[in-house]
Amino acid sequence: MKKLTTIIVLIAGILIVSICNFNTVREAFELNTRNAAVDSKVINKENKYIKSELKIPKLVMNNKEIERILNKKFESDIMNFYNTSVKEAESYFDDFPDAENKFVISSDYEVKKSNNKVLSMLIKYYKYSGGAHGTYEYIPYNVDLTSGGIFTLKDLFNENSNYKVVLEDEIKKQIIQLNKEQNLPKNSTQLYAFNEIKDNQKFYIVDDTIVIFFDLYEIAPYVAGVPEFIIKKELINTLLIPKYKEIIFYSSKATTV
Numbered sequence: 001m002k003k004l005t006t007i008i009v010l011i012a013g014i015l016i017v018s019i020c021n022f023n024t025v026r027e028a029f030e031l032n033t034r035n036a037a038v039d040s041k042v043i044n045k046e047n048k049y050i051k052s053e054l055k056i057p058k059l060v061m062n063n064k065e066i067e068r069i070l071n072k073k074f075e076s077d078i079m080n081f082y083n084t085s086v087k088e089a090e091s092y093f094d095d096f097p098d099a100e101n102k103f104v105i106s107s108d109y110e111v112k113k114s115n116n117k118v119l120s121m122l123i124k125y126y127k128y129s130g131g132a133h134g135t136y137e138y139i140p141y142n143v144d145l146t147s148g149g150i151f152t153l154k155d156l157f158n159e160n161s162n163y164k165v166v167l168e169d170e171i172k173k174q175i176i177q178l179n180k181e182q183n184l185p186k187n188s189t190q191l192y193a194f195n196e197i198k199d200n201q202k203f204y205i206v207d208d209t210i211v212i213f214f215d216l217y218e219i220a221p222y223v224a225g226v227p228e229f230i231i232k233k234e235l236i237n238t239l240l241i242p243k244y245k246e247i248i249f250y251s252s253k254a255t256t257v
Contacts (some may be wrong), residue, residue: 036061036119036145038111041075045082049089050103054078057109057121066148070141077139080187081125092129104128112204112211118247119143119170120205137215138226144247151244153212154199162241167197167212169228185219192227194219208249210232 037060045052056075061067082105089103105124113120121141128134143150157163175194176186184190194214203212213228214220220227233249240248 036116038109038114038119038121040109042183045069045101047086048102049093049104050086052082052104053087054082055106057111057123063144063145063148066145069148070143074141078123078202081105081107085127088129099130101130104134112206114201115250117145117250119145131194133222135216136214136226138202140202142205146247152199153197153201153203153210156210156241156244156248157239158241163239166199166235166239167195167231170231171197171212171241172236174229178224188201193222193225194238205248210236210248 004062039058040059041058042055043052043054043056045054056078057065057071058069058074067176079099084104085105092100092103104127108126110122110124111119119141122138124136124138126134126136141150142152171194175192177184179191181187182191197212201212202214203210205211210231211228212231213226215220216226218227225231237245237249
C-alpha cells in the first residue's frame with residue numbers, strides 16, 4: 001500500500017510539472033506571436049484662434065520599451081503639428097483680426113498592416129484655414145516591431161539594386177493607364193506630372209504589396225487627391241534585403257484594418 005501511494009504521488013508530481021511547463025511554453029508562444037494592438041487617445045483643444053480634435057494612436061505591445069518609444073514619437077509628432085498650427089493661426093488673426101472662422105485641424109490614423117513583425121500605419125493630418133477647402137497630409141510609419149526601428153523605402157532594397165528604375169517604370173505604366181481611363185494621351189502631364197521617386201518616398205505596406213503615394217499637389221492637382229501606386233510582390237521580390245522581405249511578406253497572424 002505504501003509503495004502504491006508513493007507511485008501515485010510521483011505520477012501526480014510529474015503531471016503537475018508537465019502542466020506548468022506546458023503553460024510556460026504556451027504563454028511564451030502567445031507572447032511571441034501576439035500582434036501589436038492599437039488603441040486611441042483623443043485630445044480636444046479650442047481657443048479663439050483654433051479648434052482641434054487630435055486622435056493619437058497608442059500601441060499596446062509585450063515589449064514595453066519599444067511600446068514607450070513609439071507611443072512617445074506618435075504623440076510628439078501630432079502635438080508638434082498642433083503647436084505649429086496654433087502659431088500659424090495666431091499669426092493669421094494678428095494680421096486679419098476681423099476674420100470670422102477659426103482654424104480647424106485634426107489628426108487620425110489608419111493601420112494598413114499589423115502582425116508581430118511589422119506595423120504599417122498612416123497618421124492623417126487635416127487643416128482648414130479658410131478658402132474653398134482644407135488640406136491634408138498622410139505621414140507613414142513603417143515599423144520593424146522586432147527592433148522598434150522605423151524604416152524608409154531606401155532601407156528595403158539591396159544597395160546595388162536598380163529599385164528606383166523598377167519602381168519609376170511601374171508608376172509611369174500605371175499613370176499611362178490612368179490617363180487612358182480619363183481619355184487623355186498616354187504621355188499627358190495634364191493630370192499627373194511624375195518624374196522620379198525619392199530615397200525617403202512615402203509608402204505603406206498592405207498584404208503582400210507596398211503602396212507608394214504622393215502628397216497633395218506633389219505630382220497632381222487637388223482633384224486627384226493623394227495619388228497611390230500599388231507595387232506587387234512579384235516586381236520587387238528579388239530586389240529586397242532578406243530581412244525586409246521577411247517582414248513585408250510575413251503574414252502569420254497578420255491583419256489589415
